[in-house]
Amino acid sequence: MSTTNKRAYNFNAGPSALPLEVLEKAQQELVNYNGSGMSIMEMSHRSKDYDAVHNEAIARLKKLFSIPENYEVLFLQGGASLQFTMVPMNFLTEGKTASYVLTGSWSEKALKEAKLFGQPVEAASSKENKYRNIPALNDIKFNADDAYVHLTSNNTIYGTEWVEFPDTGDVPLVADMSSDILSRPVDVSKFGIIYAGAQKNLGPSGVTVVIIRKDLLEKANTNIPTMLKYTTHADSNSLYNTPPAFGIYMLGEVLKWVENQGGLEAVQKRNEEKAKLIYDVIDSSNGFYKGHATPESRSLMNITFRVADEELEKKFLAEAKEAGFVGLNGHRSVGGCRASAYNAVPVETCKALADFMVEFQNKNQ
Structure with a gap:
């Protein structure tokens, strides 16, 4: 039975609204997924049932977001906040700089974490204007030998969003897309890395999606803890350790819903x-x-x-x-x-x- 008439007008910033039909399907399958006699939360992440859910979610995201073949899709944990650390830990190696575009609190936090690993710099900032705007593309200054340029595509606190992204040439562009991923088409090939916490547009909290160009994996720092290496997760299809299985199942269902929306x-x-x-x-x-x-x-x-x-x-x-x-x-x-x-x-x-x-x-x- 639909519970539409009991639903709140949900404007939460995250965790946020999920499609009602996705929630209702999850409700139907909660205690007995695919005739297994088990919930998706109870079964082994090495089982055939879960394997199909996992790989289908990856394939569906690649198709829906038009992700080129030279990119890996990873399902991690720790939210975008852990990516603030993993990106510089993997790529801000000794002697390298990285440029950060500041458009709000989350980009400030990303910069703060990067300072633990090297000497990142501000490529541009709209802080003096109380983060009321996105900096003009020609105001963004970065170095040709930067490890990467980092930006936050949508700023939940201040209500600003990038309409057009900078062309950084050979310098990888890294984007935190936590709050607007899948809200519009994006040319993924412009980016070296896109990462996003799931709890806005992708599903429930607990899953972090990372889309990373394969050539960058070959350049990543190897002298860091195993779980913080992108290569660890790329080499194991995000199954190095137990993944957030229910969250990935829900993400897959949300992707189906987006497809059904057109x-x-x-x-x-x-x-x-x-x-x-x-x-x-x-x-x-x-x-x-x-x-x-x-x-x-x-x-x-x-x-x-x-x-x-x-x-x-x-x-x-x-x-x-x-x-x-x-x-x-x-x-x-x-x-x-x-x-x-x-x-x-x-x-x-x-x-x-x-x-x-x-x-x-x-x-x-």
Whole structure:
């Protein structure tokens, strides 16, 4: 039985909304997967049933995201936060520099971790503008002998997103795509490494996807702990140790759902429609609502804004909660409001928020 009528208007920033039909399928298969008499969580990760789930998820991601043949897809753990460490540990070798583009808190954290392994530098930053925008491509400065250039493709806290990516030539471009992966088509061949925590657009928390060009694996540092080597996981098809099996199963089901939506072009079109519903309310509110991001850098995934004054903002968030909206508080570091409209958030949920915002303004201006 569908539980649609009991579902919250879920704008959580992560872990975030999952497609209802995926949750319902998982519910049906939870205690007896594929006639095995076991849950996917109970069976050996070396079994034929799990092996099929694992490899199908990899194949489906490669097809859906148009990943070229010269890339490996890895399923790891530790979230994007561990990748902040693994990337420099594997590639920021002695005598090398790396360039980081700062667009928010997560890129700052990535840079901080890299400093433990070498001398990374800022390639560009929008910090002076309170991270309201993505730096212009011609403002990004890096060195031809850098180990890599790192960026965060979407910034959940500040609500900004890269529309176009820099061409770094022979220097590998590394992207943390945790919060907008699979929200639109991307030319994967522009990147040396793409990594993403699953808990926004890919599935539940616990899985980290890494897409890495094979030639980089040959250049990676070997004098580091086994579990922190990309080659360890590439050589074992991400089965060196027990993987997060249920999370990978769920990721595979979410990928099927994305396919059923019409693929990434259709998903992007729907995401643009959802974001426009809310941005249009902000833009037509005569300053009652104030967006944080500059229009050319606005995120389709995280819509950040403030209400006219602090007391009204508290009232807005309280009344929104009463009306069934979840997760609209801005990140604790910046406050304000944030609507995270990831792939699985329905158009109807964004329409409901837009209507609520208009009604709230009409009653309180």
